[in-house]
Structure formats: structure tokens, C-alpha cells
Amino acid sequence: MMPVKSDTREKIVEAARELFHVQGFHATSLAEIFRKAGVNSGSLYYFFKSKDDLLLAVLDAYVGLLWPAVMEPAFRKTDDPIERVFSVLAGYRQMLMQTGCKLGCPIGNLALELGDTKPEVREKIALNFANWCRAIESCLDAAADRLPADVDRARLSRFVLTVMEGGIMQARGHRDIGPYDDGVAQLRDYFDRLLAQRRREAGGVRQDTRPGDLPSHKTGAES
């Protein structure tokens, strides 16, 4: 018989992940974590040699969650690559709304709380950022023929993350979804201008838009 693999480690990581998200790293004690996980101190230290070590495992978990928990649910809503980008942003909006703008991006939180104090932690945070941007960049690549030729899609994908993180920060600070919606709407406006530029370029001197090419975007952000 195969030995039954314990899920204790997984339970601990999951408990830590949730508590770090809600309370932050330093504000969460190991006692809270193993109590929430339903195990004891000894089990935690059997799997992790320190709190920092557990944090690294949490950041690894987020690496694994990017596609199943963030990208795939958003991509399922639409096949249009540009709309997929904004569908991802809509997913974060949903989290903000469901928590009364109290919970934000767990990676962003840890990035600013821990800064550069723990080198391995910072590296795993950078990896999470890089993977997120790569996923967005793949959408932009799929829409490359609708964007101006000189657009740097890797940089544009980082700009999407910039707007997302900056918008979430202000939404939480004001406990108001407005700043997030505004940021997304202005990013949308920027995209529309890029798409329109490309259409002008492709169409030569013609500048009239074909009906249906520029759908209106209901963001819920307009007052």
C-alpha cells in the first residue's frame, strides 16, 4: 500500500496564506496559524524551520494559484485577448467589493510590508509579479495586430499591474471602489487610444471608424 500523504503541510500553508492576506505577516503569530490549521506547534516546525520559511511556502503557493485562481476564471469570461486583460482586473474588483474594500492583493501587501528585508522573500515576490505580467503579456501578444507596432507589450503588461496595484491601494485607503474603477477606466481609455492609433495606421489616411470596432465599455465607474 502507498503511504497516505498527509495534508497537514497544506493546511498550515493555507491557514498562513489567509491570515497573512487579512492581517499581514508580522501581525500574524504562529500560534494563530497552527490554531486555524487545527494542528499543533510541533507539526508546524516539523514542516517549516521558521516563520520566514513558512512565508516562502506561502509565496510558492501563490505562484501555483496564479492560473487556476486568477487567470483561468477571468479568461473563461471572454475569448477576446484585450477583454481578458480587463476581465482579470474585474476579478480583483470583485474581491474588493466582496470584502468592503478591506482585502487587497496579497502579493502587493507582502511586497510593501517586507520590502527588501528578506532576500529570498523579495525574489519570490518578484517571481509572482513577473508571472502575472507574463500572463497579461500573452494576451497582448494575441492582440498584437490590433496594437501599434511600436508598443512594448512587456512594458504595457507591467503598466496593467501598476494600475491594478495602485488602484487597489487607494480603494483600500479610502474604503471606496471609486479610485480602482477610475484607474481601470483610464487604463481602458489608454488602450482605446492605442487601438485607434493602430486602426488609423492600418487604414492609411482613412480615419473613420467602422461601426462595431470600438465597443463602448461599461465599467460601472462613470458617475
Added chain:
Amino acid sequence: MMPVKSDTREKIVEAARELFHVQGFHATSLAEIFRKAGVNSGSLYYFFKSKDDLLLAVLDAYVGLLWPAVMEPAFRKTDDPIERVFSVLAGYRQMLMQTGCKLGCPIGNLALELGDTKPEVREKIALNFANWCRAIESCLDAAADRLPADVDRARLSRFVLTVMEGGIMQARGHRDIGPYDDGVAQLRDYFDRLLAQRRREAGGVRQDTRPGDLPSHKTGAES
């Protein structure tokens, strides 16, 4: 004779402010703070009834520092209201460069570390954000005649903060100024498109730009 006002309180707030900026709130102990301030535990508790209370004083200090430490040094570099906006952003770039992308925006750090756990803290963070945006908005108002009439300048000012905070977060996460510069460059590109739109509107059907109207912006971000 007037009683000499002690600067002990000020020294404590200043020490706390610096330590919170570098290490974060929870990672900084009161012992570190009063040691750095050169005073003793008793003095700290004479002026502040708790660590949270001291944090509120730190956030008040940032409110007072907005103009002398952030806006005025940036505004001194140029009279052009749009350039002033980007001069403020250049100021944050300077801090990133001087610290090897280790230190970010102290308000943003506290916003994400503390979230909504302490109501009064969140309110003072919101006030800091609001004042920052109002200062930027005053620049946009001064350039109102160069922006499209339908631009919401309050929202655009929040977008500037969004890009700043999101860019700093990624710059710190990657320990690389690149993502910050890219974000600012893309914000600049967005502004250029807004200014160009206004110029088209004002000029009627004419679309050629007058030489000198669109200066090239050296951001140092281009690879």
C-alpha cells in the same frame, strides 16, 4: 521668560517616522524608536499613550510634510503645471535611486501593511492620499485649457497617484527602477495623447502640430 518648548516629542515622531518607513510598523519596536530618538521609555509614554497613538502622530507629520518635502521641491524645478506633475514623480524616482529601490512611499507602505485594522489610521492615510491628489489636481487645473474639456481632473490626479504607487511597488519588488520608469513613461504618453486631442479640438479640423508644441520627454526609461 517663555518656557523652552521641549523637542522630545518631535524627536520621537521623527525617529518613528524613519523606522516605520524602513522597517514597517509591526517590525519596529518601541525600544528601537526611543533608542534612536535618544530618550527613554518614560518619555515616549509621556507624549503618546500607545504605539498606535504614535503612529497617528507620524501620519500627521506626513500631512505636514507634503508641501515642504514633496511638492515645493518639485514645483521649484519648473513653472509648467504639467511638468510639475512629472517633477513630483521624478522626486520619488530620486528616492528609489538613492536607496537602491529599497525604500518606497511611506504612506503606501502603511496603507498596505495596516489595511483597515485601525480605523483612525486608515482615515489619516486616506487624508494623506487626498491631499497628495489635491496638489496634483491643482496642477491639472492650471493646465485645464490644454486638456480636453471632458477630462475629469480629480480622477486624473488619482490616476497619477495610482501609477506612482504601482510603479514604486514593482520597482521595489524587482529592485529595478525599470518598472517605475516605464509606468511614468506610459503615463506621459497618455498625457501627450490628451494634450494632442485638445490641440486638435482647439484647432478645428487642422491636425498638424506646430513645431515645439510637443517636446520630447527624456525619462531615462527607454532602453
Added chain:
DNA sequence: GTCTATATATTGATAGAC
């Protein structure tokens, strides 16, 4: 692998002399 019990250090905060 999981448990209980505990070590050791540090935390935020207080008391009371001066």
C-alpha cells in the same frame, strides 16, 4: 508525524523616584 510542555527573548506598557 503529531503531540504537550516549555525555554528564551522581546514585546507594549506601567510605576514611581527625581
Added chain:
DNA sequence: GTCTATCAATATATAGAC
């Protein structure tokens, strides 16, 4: 207002039985 001394609670981490 500032000091020293110290409390009580909590933190991370360990030891060793099972």
C-alpha cells in the same frame, strides 16, 4: 518631563514523549 526598573503578555522556537 525625564529617568530607571519592571510587569505581564506574547512572540518564535525547541525538547522529548508517543
